[in-house]
Amino acid sequence: MTRVTMTVNGKAVSGEVEGRTLLSQFLREGLGLTGTHIGCDTSQCGACVVHVNGQDVKSCTTFALECEGAEVRTIEGMANPDGSLSTIQQAFQDHHGLQCGFCTPGMVMTASALLAKNPTPSEAEIRHYLEGNICRCTGYHNIVKAILAASGQDVSHLGHGDAVAAE
Amino acid sequence: MYAFELVRPATLDEAVTALGAEEAQALGGGQTLIPTLKQRLAAPAKLVCLSGLAELKGVCIADDGAVCVGGATPHAVVAAEAAAHYPALAALAGNIGDPAVRNRGTIGGSLANNDPSACYPAAALGSGATIRTVNRDIAADDFFQGMFTTALEDGEIITEVRFPVPERAAYQKFEQPASRFALVGVFVAKYDDGVRVAVTGASEGGVFRWAEAEAALSGDFSAGAIAGLSLDADMMIGDLHGSPEYRAHLVKVLTGRAVTAAG
Missing domain, CATH: 3.10.20.30 (Beta-grasp domain)
Known part of the structure; x- marks a missing residue:
């Protein structure tokens, strides 16, 4: 040891x-x-x-x-010092970026790394960056939407859980 | 995993000494070796961790213009730092595995492992790179000696890889979507004295140069120049992802695409 x-x-x-x-x-x-x-x-x-x-x-x-x-x-x-959710975590909750939640810690950590390097990624860039993170519930659409929202970009055109344009 | 001792040398000399021990093995980024250990396909007594050696990390430009990549440089660093000097190499590095793998996996580890479907061997062979070790310089043409086999001696550490920069180059990978390794990958590079075409993922013998395509493209650097060529499927890998004939076909298609992408 x-x-x-x-x-x-x-x-x-x-x-x-x-x-x-x-x-x-x-x-x-x-x-x-x-x-x-x-x-x-x-x-x-x-x-x-x-x-x-x-x-x-x-x-x-x-x-x-x-x-x-x-x-x-x-x-x-990842949470804020006062215990409230960070922007990315809150966006996952607001946009239903999880179902069972098992992949979520890895998704949040990967999303945070992406936004540190690229503060306003495109949808395609987000999907490419999530290549090493597997989700078996959501089909990724709301995860991508949550990350777009966390980066401050408008996601209103993406609807509620509707499929966003495929890459 | 079987138990082993993990040592973290502070200098290259210490690493060389540690690797002199019985059953010792170098640990680069571990992105292949750790899964291999988990499957108990390797059982070293000692792992010598190279990731802490600052002298093996980074990208620099030699006096002759060659791009020099330290042996323990992660793929993500090559993708970022080589982009201005050798875009095709940077693009290849930036598309290996996934982002987290690229933050750990190293060029030295990839070349030393010589996986028949890895991307870096195609860049090294396609660029006529020189693999510099603690003992000597090895030309890429002599380095790759078949699937998972290289010219490296036991305990010989790759310190640097020197890539002569071509006039134009491109890498095209047909990705196996589950593993993100190349089902077939082709690196094409056009130099003053001719064109090099290196193919990974396709052959039972590991990465290889496609001599007929090189000859044709050296005369006429266009996708049409290889239209009449075909590859023998005999030596190609056949598995559930693709037959030997399919891989032979992909080599030609991807070579054409690489030539077009190189512009």
């Missing part, structure tokens, strides 16, 4: 891990931060996406020890 130290959602944390301990495992089992979901555990689904030093990564495909000294942000660190 080796001691690993990192900053998670602004707090310094440390724990004993094996070489093979995944970041997802350390967050969930070591720190009790179970908002990071493990959907497929094979890098396909993106439910486990977190930010490491500002970059969106799949925490099921990153070793905890690789994050020694890193700044990690998870879904638990």
Whole structure:
């Protein structure tokens, strides 16, 4: 076992891990931060996406020890300091960007990474950026709409849950 | 995963020493290796993590104009930093896997693994790149030696990949939608002294150069120049995603599209 130290959602944390301990495992089992979901555990689904030093990564495909000294942000660190939902989270609620909610933590973390790089993405850019995040409920339309809305763009023409124009 | 020790060397020298141990293996971004470990298809005693080595990261331009990419540079960084110097290379890097994979996966890891469907081997072979390791320089033509096989010795780390910049180039990938690997991918690059065509995803032997197309395109750089050519399906991969004949056909179609895209 080796001691690993990192900053998670602004707090310094440390724990004993094996070489093979995944970041997802350390967050969930070591720190009790179970908002990071493990959907497929094979890098396909993106439910486990977190930010490491500002970059969106799949925490099921990153070793905890690789994050020694890193700044990690998870879904638990996304709400505003007063506990209210962040703009992106609120947009997911307002636009019904989730049904079962399993993929949502990864969707929100990926959306947040996209908007940090590209504050007003087009619909096509959003769909391309979500390539590594799988949702089996919504058909993506309302997720895309929520992200467009969170970026401050007008989504009134997209209707309530109607299919938006295919890419 | 079987248990292993993970070490994080602070310098390249330390990494080389650590890789000298029995059953030690380099860990780039881990985007292929970690899934492989989970399936217990690899069982190293020690993983040597290269992602903390700043000296292996980044994109720079050599005096001769070549684009030099550090071995531990993630795809997303190549997509951003090579865009102004070698757009076709940047576009290829920016379309590997998905955004989260591109933030971790590295060029050195991709080339060392030499997956027969990976994108980077096509760029390296199609550009006549030089793969620089801790010991020597290896020409791309000598580097790729068949599916998952390269000229690298045990523990030999890729420190840099040098891409001569062509007059024009483009990469076309026919994506396998579930894995986002290339069902077939073709990289075409036009240099002063001729055209190079490198094909990934198609052959049982891994990435290869299509010599007939290179000859035809060196005389006439247009999609029409390869209209009369055909590829032998014998050595092509056949699986549930596509037959050997289908892949042979795709190679020609994508070569034409790449030539057109290169303009």
